[in-house]
Amino acid sequence: MEFICKQVETYGHRLTIAAVGPLTNIALAIANRPTLPDDIDELYLMGGAAHTHGNITPVAEFNFWGDPEAASRVMQDGFPRMVGLDVTNQATVLPEFIDKLEDASPPLDTVADWFDYPDELMNTEYGTNVPAIHDGVVGADIIGNILDYESYYMEVDTTEGPSRGAVICDVLETMDTEVNVVSEDRNRFSPTGDVAESIDIDHFREIMSQTILKYS
Known part of the structure; x- marks a missing residue:
């Protein structure tokens, strides 16, 4: 947390934070x-x-x-770009590249x-034997703008029930600042972040290939 705050102080608007794990440290930094x-x-x-x-x-x-409370804090206070399973499940690399x-x-x-995940694991988890490189999507978007986004009001479920950690995304814009009020001019909640909704797979694979092959 202290390191993150120090980088913000040092680099300011030149800094992009790419959080690719549970959000505990980001939430603490914002607090x-x-x-x-x-x-x-x-x-x-x-x-x-x-x-x-x-x-x-x-x-x-x-x-x-892994930390719904942190994810909720960041979602409500950080106006992030959320790069979720909606796009990362599609971010596969081809067998011939492997x-x-x-x-x-x-x-x-x-x-x-x-990249060589066991076929049994891949088929069980994703229904395919082609691995998805989830973390790489963020880096590829920073490099090459491979994602398209939409803004939504979102919350993260922090209860202990079966939906703990789930993202509630107000796709239909039904969330209202006055509960149970239904009218044409209701005061809807403002968006809390951008959701990655589509990915340019070919561009993603091109960036991944070029980046990895530079290490040869």
Whole structure:
């Protein structure tokens, strides 16, 4: 948390934060420095599932499920770019690219080993034997703008029930600042963040390939 705040103080609007794990440290940094979201360029969150099922429970993605209270704090106070399973499940690398890495010299053959998930695990978790590189989507978007976003009002469920860690995304804009009021001029909640809704897969694979092959 102290390191994050120090980087914000040092780099300001030149800084993009890419959070690709549970959001405990980001939430603590915002609590310590409430102006943090306004002091930086962008805040990316790799996590959540706005329009699809979860990967750790039926409705929750692992990083948000790992610390729902932190995810809720960041979602309400940080106006993040949420890069969730809606797009990262699609961010696959092709078998022929993995084969190319396997035949290369170190460290590329090691990268191939990282991509080589057991087929049984892949088929159980994702219904495919082609691995998705979830974390890489954030980096690729920072480099090449591969994602399209929509803004929504969102909350993260912090209860102890079966939907703990789930993202509640107000797609229909039905959330109202006055509960149970239904009218044409109701005062809807303002968006709390941007959700990545589509991905340019070919561009993603191009960036991944170019970036990884630079290590040869």
